[in-house]
Amino acid sequence: MxxxxxxxxxxxxxxxxxxxxxxxxxxxxxxxxxxxxxxxxxxxxxxxxxxxxxxxxxxxxxRPGLKRGIFSQEEEEIVINLQARLGNKWSQIAMHLPGRTDNEVKNYWNSYLKKKVINAQGSDPHGSATKSLEPTNKNLLTQKETNNQIPSSQSLEPPESSTADSGLSMKHSMEFGSFEGAIHHHFPEVLIADWLSVDQVIEQGSGIFGGATSTPWNSSNSNVDEVLRPGSSEVVGHSNSDFLGGYGGTGIDGELQAQFEPVSPIPGDAFFDLFTMGKIPGSLDMNHEVIF
DNA sequence: AACTCGAACAACCGCCTAACT
DNA sequence: GAGTTAGGCGGTTGTTCGAGT
Missing domain, CATH: 1.10.10 (Arc Repressor Mutant, subunit A)
Known part of the structure; x- marks a missing residue:
């Protein structure tokens, strides 16, 4: 380095x-x-x-593609499940929340979710705890109850296994409980930049954005609604930190370039089948935030 | 209107690891 | 192999803002 x-x-x-x-x-x-x-x-x-x-x-x-604002119920469930399973491995947890950063997940946990979980744990584990939670978090409690039945020593992976895998693989993460359901049915919408580091994008250079000076977000008169999106599951082959965290620094092979296109068509391709995400967000504001 | 307090968010700090010389 | 440096991550602190009094 x-x-x-x-x-x-x-x-x-x-x-x-x-x-x-x-x-x-x-x-x-x-x-x-x-x-x-x-x-x-x-x-x-x-x-x-x-x-x-x-x-x-x-x-x-x-970083383009970040999703700001409140966490959805599904995102909360994912955070709670993964936190119970992985511990405070925020970067790994954030990998499962497209558009969210480890810092954001960490802050959200420390300022809100942790209290919510503690509060729920202190209540009747069979349902009365819902009194302390918003009605919209009914599913969250159900999920938490499931987690509470697993001793923490068993639910947590050894650090070696969790890190050696470049983070919890999606396949692996799908294996536990209703988290699968959370992803399967409610996985947050995502922008392309969540799956691809800026280096990858930039190093593809003009092929994607038609030149470094006319990217969708730095051009004052660019159409910020025209986000890019992946076109195939090939992206998954890259390391987690690259395609999810946007931290990566290495280039990508040529075929990736062809995987991105303006968002207008939304094919039901393998990429979306894998994560079962619904659709691309409707628009971006000028700060590159996803507008829901 | 002024003040207090807590929540939420932004950023820094310190440590660890990996890459490079 | 040792030393140095950058990147990455988690913990912690600082700041802002809104609600309540």
Whole structure:
């Protein structure tokens, strides 16, 4: 990983909240050049941030395809199930929530779901706990009750197995309980960028976006509604971190390029069959958020 | 209207691992 | 093989905002 090409002067890195101008600089730079070396990104992008901060900002907030806003009931169920099974492996949990980042999942758990689960556990496990939950979370409680019957020592995988597998594989995750049902029937809608790292997109270069300067989200007059989407299950062959997390840094083979197309047709292909997602979200707002 | 408090969110910090020299 | 560095991840802290008093 050592990047000797990134000679950089010591600077007083800026901290704190990112300004819109900083966001724009980072977004523009990465969309144009990618991020082969994060430590070089702030320098070349004209930012007084460290590479780590830029990486976090990109992954958590600027990366195209992120879904912001409240978690759906189905997403909650997935988080609760996977947290019970994997523990605080937020990156792995986030892999199963397209459009969600590990940071977002973690925050949501710490600020909301954890209390909800604890509250539910403290209540009558056979139903009275619903009094403390919103009516919309009825299924969640049912799911939790199932989990509570499994001792944590048994429900948690050994760390080796969970990580050596590049995270819980989708096949593996399908194996437990009603989580399958949650995915099968209610898996959140997803944008293409959730399944493909920006490097992959950018390195495909003009083939996908018709040039680095005319990406759907950085062009002021671009049609932001025209999101891209995968066209086949081939994408699944890539590592989880690449196709889900958007963290990946390596290129993709040529065939992937052909797998993406403007969203207009929604074929019922293998990719969607695998995850049983319904449809592509209707639109993106200017901050690349999914509008439901 | 001012204040307090808690929830939610954003970002940083520290550690670990892997890649590179 | 050792040292260095970047990337990745989870824990924690800081900030913002809205509800309640």
């Amino acid at each position: 050592g990047c000797r090409t990134c000679e950089k002067p010591k600077v007083n890195y800026r901290k704190g909240l990112w300004s819109p101008e900083e966001d724009q600089k980072l977004r523009d730079y990465i969309l144009k050049h990618g991020h082969s070396c994060w430590s070089a990104v702030p320098i070349k992008a004209g930012l007084q941030r460290n590479g780590k901060s830029c990486r976090l900002r990109w992954i958590n907030y600027l």
